[in-house]
Amino acid sequence: MSGRIANVRPKPGFLMDSGGNVIPQRQNVLPMPFVRDGLANVMSARGTSVDRRTGNVWFFNQLTPDQVEAAYRTNPWARKIIDIPAKDMTREGRAWQAEKDVIEKLEAEEKRLKLWAKLLRVLILARLYGGAALIPSIGDDRLEEPLDVDSVKKGGLRFINVFNRYQLVHGPEITDPESEWCGQPEWFQITSRNGMMTKLHPSRVIAFVGQKQPEGTQFIQSDSWFWGDSILQSVNETIQNATTASDGFAALIDVAATDIYKMPDLMDNVGTQEYEDRVMARFALAARGRSTHRATILDKDEDWAQHQVTWAGIPDVLMTFMELMAGASDIPVTRLLGQSPKGLQSTGKGEQQDYHAKVMADQGEILEPGLERIDELLIRSALGTRPSDIYSEFNSLEQPDEAKDSEIEKRAADTIKVYSDTGLISDEALAQIAKNRMIESGRWPGCEAAFEAHPDVPEYDPDPDAGKTAAELAAEKVEAMRMAGAVNDAQAVMLITDARPRSLYVQRKLVNADEFLAWAKAQGFEEVLEADELHVTVCFSKMAVDWLEMGSAWDEDANGQLTVNPGGARLVEALGDKGAIVLLFNSSSLSWRHEELVRKGASHDFDSYQSHITITYAVAEGFDLAGVEPYRGKLVFGPEIFEEVNEDWTPKMKADA
Secondary structure (H helix, E strand, O other): OOOOEEEOOOOOOEEEOOOOOEEEOOOOOOOOOOOOOOOOEOOOOEOOOOOHHHHEEEOOOOOOHHHHHHHHHHOHHHHHHHHHHHHHHHOOOEEEEOOHHHHHHHHHHHHHHOHHHHHHHHHHHHHHHOEEEEEEEOOOOOOOOOOOHHHOOOOOOOEEEEEEHHHEEEOOEOOOOOOOOOOOEOOEEEEOOOOOEEEEOHHHOEEEEOEOOOOOOOOOOHHHOOOOEOOHHHHHHHHHHHHHHHHHHHHHHOOOEEEEEEOOOHHHHOOOHHHHHHHHHHHHHHHHHHHHHOOOOOOOOOEEEEEEOOOOOHHHHHHHHHHHHHHHHOOOHHHHHOOOOOOOOOOOHHHHHHHHHHHHHHHHHHHHHHHHHHHHHHHHHHHOOOOOOOEEEEOOOOOOOHHHHHHHHHHHHHHHHHHHHHOOOOHHHHHHHHHHHHHHHOOOOOHHHHHHHOOOOOOOOOOOOOOOOHHHHHHHHHHHHHHOOOOOHHHHHHHHHOOOOEEEEEEEEEOOHHHHHHHHHHOOOOEEEOHHHOEEEEEEEEEEEOHHHHOOOOOOOOOOOEEEOOOOOEEEEEEOOOOEEEEEEOOHHHHHHHHHHHHOOOOOOOOOOOOEEEEEOOOOOOOOHHHOOOOOOOEEEEEEEEEOOOOOOOOOEEEOO
């Protein structure tokens, strides 16, 4: 069997060299000391000549095609190990990325060519024999010349044939490093049943190799350097062990209960035919008595007992062999044996996800290179041209999970709403994104046809105030309050006046100012802003705007607070021309909010927005900012405060922070 360890000891008069080769010992010459790396223990004899492992060597026993075929046709585990990964690589197909009518043509061409059935077959044969190939036909007779993919017109790919490695003969290796076919055979040859031989250029053969062999080794046969080993080559021993264990257990079932009869003078008389006939008749009588009277009838000098075989531990041993076989084949036990995961909390989801990741890697490494060559022909055959923007992606192997898919859909809808509220993306673009999302999810039957049938139907908005400005809404609210008697006319005028355009300064106070000031003191700042002066500026607009049009931030918590978590780039630097020393930090929430206010009409006097907290306007002479370690903790800001711009604002400072 492949890969087994053989225990070999040289005969007297012979030595074994470091490579495991037995060589004759030279007479009258002391053998050279045997030097090797390793751990030796004279107490346990491990690593010494007494240790049986010192004679272990690996040897390789090549499985023949007959053995491989016999295993595949007669052993269910061998067949499943060959078939399962190939089926999983092809069972979900792929998704073309193109216009709908183009996708329909491409899928129709795949169906006509039976592409996925051919891919499954070539993968199975490659895994079984160590290699197989797809040979497409485009109807030309220049088979020994390179395949000209640009010559393929609509319908030009006639069919695709599948051959295993033993149906193909190949030539010597192309070693020219400048050739695009370097490493491929110079030619392939097919011999038909009537003896006709056809040579093919390597560009016309899309080869799939089974289990790749080590390159450059002297043990690879010269006529099989291009192909690989059968997958069964490396797992053969584990399959045979598991099969032997299960067969042995099956044999025990026949002897689960063994009757033991003790008869007087048996050995003295057993040599005669007459006595043997009488003994067999006696056994038949005893058996008939048990079946008739449910009792065993014995002579007073006879004895009868029954030995019961116990099964304790045997299932665990069998499962151990099965698990070893599954591990060797790189297929989860649940997939190979078709059983549910064991244990109260076990779902097998982790193992299945790991296996799917392995299959996806195999798709990229094994299936995709060959599929790309086929697609160059298939796309031209389906469309008549080869648009450069057409490509495909393998579909997910995960089975649909209703609860999980619903949660994903909800999150996607919430995300679209967030982008809509921020105004970062136009409503038209968001509408198209939402439609594409619904179509591609497959959870909305008929939605694509509905969108095509009603492209100009406006989106339904249940909000009766949709389209009204904030000022109009505020005026309606104040008027309703006046009509209800909640405010008088003078109060109503005052409330309406608050909606007039004016300059806007938006800030958020630092809630955890005490922590921030403790940090400033530890860094050596002597004078700092007072706690209630610490803030971050969101907007500084000298241009008059309608405050009610500015809306509110969408990502603050229920208390209107905004938290900037620890981490990210933070710097302490001088900013502006007034001597301000600030902590610079990044916050996408503040940046998005600033951009939203600017987009709604606010002005900004600086080239770009940078969120910061002013620490002080006065530092001691010679104070080295480079030695300041920036504040790394979280920053908690209170609700937005809207004020008119005050250019005469004077900060309140205090000493001894």
